[in-house]
Amino acid sequence: MNLQLATNSLIYPGSTARFPEMDANGLVDAFKGLQTNDSRREALAALVNELTPYEWRALHAITSARSFQYDIIGQLPVELVAHIFIHLDTTAPYRLQIVSRRWNHVLRSLHVLKRSLNQWYDGTVDLHDADYTLCQQKAQRVHAFRTGNPNNMYKITPDDADIRDMCLTGDTLSWVPSGNQRLAFVLDLTTWRLCTLSGEAREKIWGLFASDRIVALTTSTNVCYVFDLHGEGRKNFRVPSSEYFKNVTCRFSTVACLASFEEHTSVYIWEYDTQRGRSFQIDHHPGSLFSASDPSRVHTITPLLQPETETMIIFADAKRSKDRPEHRWHIAYSRFTYGGECIGNFQTSLPGIGGIMGWSYVNCFDPIDNKGRFAIRLKSLSREADNNQITSFLLRFDEKLNHLAIMEEPSLLGGPSGSGAVGSIAWWEDTCYGHMYHGGDGERPMLAHMGNSGARCYTPLITESKDAPLVPDIEDVNRSVIMNEKHVIRLAIDRFYVLCFAESDQRPKESGSFFDVGALEVLQ
Template sequence: MDQYPSSSVDVIDAFRALTAEARRNVCRTLVAEFSHAECHEVWDLIFNRFHFDVLENLPLELSARVAGYLEPSETFRLRQVSRRWNELFSTPAICGSSFRSFNSHQILNTSAAEWKQSYSRYAKCQLALRTGRPAGEALYSDISSDWSQCNDNTISYSDGMIAWAKNQVILLLCLRSGRARYFNTANRQVVVSCQVWNHKSGKEGMLRLPSANYKVSLGYIRHNFLVDEDTIAVYLAGSQSIIVWDLQTETSRQIYIGAEPFHIFLDAKGKTLTVMRLEDAHENLVYRHGDHISQIVGVTYSIDRNSRSDQRSFSFPLPNSVMSVDLRLHSCLNNIKSCCFRLSTTISHDKKDDAQPLAVGEFITFISYSNILNRPVARFYPEIPCGEMDKRCLATVMSEGLVYYLAENDTDSSAIVLDYRRGEAIQAPGINLASGVFGGNSQYPCYCFGDTFIYGIGLSDVVRVWCFDEDVMAGGGIGRHEIFRDRRDLES
């Protein structure tokens, strides 16, 4: 009789019949006999025996929904988990879902050949923003400007370019190239017209404003002045309407919107204008700090001259049914593509001798315009305890849920990163400021601005800029003709 097993089934049966100690000895002997490839195969089998990858076994559509909760930088770290995760988190569906959730202003075209490079660039830039570690910085000197007098009507920043009024001209500074251009503004103290220049094509035009609305000091023309591509929108408080004008056709259209909104979104590509308002429980408009609101409402108007003037309304529910609003933060954080303000919930004590209400929750509200959905989206985040932004600091929205603010204490001035998505507040280690930036003045002697790849501070005679985009630095950086330092060179 043959004492050796004649098939794999017999081998398995014989192995099962062994004692525990004999089985361990057989396993040790087999491992010593395995080839390199067989060891990897056995390792994978053992791993799969004790691990079940839920994400790997989900349909791609559900995996994409999960990716909507992940920052783009996190998808790169997850690619290192396994071969399958590397493939999964490199797909257009996964990357597109993560990108849309954290960037409402841009569209990731996954059908383009270079979409992976664009996604990687955005992910690295956002990680640098969140951690406060820029790739480099630049200094623009000999720029005389009284930044303490700057406001929404005299200074503007967009896509790496900053413009402000200086004497009788408008100075336009390109932060990428370091080049500055001047535009003459004749009779700019008389607000009866709006002069428009396209700094790329050189085309210019003039928008005539109604003569009854020229008294800025009396509040006829408010700060709701918007520019998107070649389209201009001006809110006229006297007639409760908005004039929309574009440089290509040099024609205007007046849209009656009623009472003044707290924010306006202009979408030149989508040809829409959206006004945002706050209402109380009785559907009355709310304008003042401390008033209670029950909903955020919006109305979208079509500005397409080839279609009829239709409109659609929408509203955003609040974290609680009735909340107190603080619009002072909205005036501090100047950002065209998004607005931000504080909401709080209050309850009264049961005891009659406690007259003061007790605050039980504060939220920071971010309303951003989504170019994908062609409408605003609202998100509510709990307030960060150490993130109080008072009159001793200047702040700017870098991206949705991420705010940089400049604060000063007894020893130094610092840029603080408020990450409302994570509920964290950190001091930006890569942004170093000398003490006394505020100069001991009650007025702000500087102006802060920024977006997803640049953060800047305008002081009395200089503009300091930090760049978070490594690709911009690799291409020559920002401010090439001025004093320039690459932070990677300093750290090497």
């Protein structure tokens, strides 16, 4: 039977009476006989046009009682579900297991959980043999880090005066106190084990550098001592002069030292496992990395090692032309093989940045994620009007894209001249921690959670009285906030604060002595 004919024969204009039973059955049978979605929609449209207001209300009551939701997750293959959840927070698969039995079954799949974690770790963590419990623990830690909820918080005040710089690699925190520059300390933040490092003759330590495998100490005798990350297996190498220790970096098991002279730059590369040293020289001829219209305005910033390809990148800042405005500086960088061959020259403009100020100590790129991106904190003197304020900003380098750009605008930290606003921030993946405080009443925030890619915020986690002394660390500390996904460290010259996001039953639960070399206060 044609549905339109059936409709015409069943609808009585002006009547609200129900259809006879046989006619209603005929209408249903006719609708079932339609073979395509288009024809069914046309029939519904024709039928709806014939409804009276009373019948409209009856239809609305019927449709309101029905649910038109469709469970996409419950119907998709687990491989597609895993692809969807890599775009969500790592804890989403665990939180959403309560939606239904089907969701609980699908979202407990290790395929879904591991794909979500691999998106965060970018393959740097082996999850092949991970079970559900281990995946859950890792996801909870990532979530705590992204939302600013540490498991433990400590304040540590060393006895030996100030600390000007420290390194954080994985679970290991290392530093050299300025009050006793013949010793370095390495603290395992999980086992809470402290070890002490020194040179063979307890020489004065000039600098400390660490990677995920080694700790390197440069000393006043032109000897660099290198230990494994646990403070064992001391080895060393010697450089021709102290100039080599003005630009040092290490990555994996390799240390690189760079010395700039008037006519050339010398590079020395040393490997911990083989104790093999290699060197090459970069001449300062026109067109090279270190040539400029005004050589006195050229500063080596830092080398960045790439041991997997036996290459390194050297960065320098310069005002390359006398015609270039003061606020239009750029940074040039070149890539070299360990044999000294230049295989690429690059540069990037830094609009709005005044002359980049030199450092009185070594400055290094730090990793900011698991995906080959690094950041270095630089200082610039504002060139606007009479504002001579020193601002701090982050410069980010993407190793995979070979791209250098400003990550954090100086305006985020600066402020009107004389406002007294100082601060610093650091990133890991998409999450930010830092501190920013101004003059005025109230407590001083020492460390705050400043949000993630989902939402920006400013939630102080550690505060102290404004009566407490504080050196303006934007001037005197290279990196006042350093972090990874497990720990966040706030260095405040004569003390530092530690946030731990991974659980450990070996950390102290009560305040007291810090290994007889300082004081420990448990904040949480």
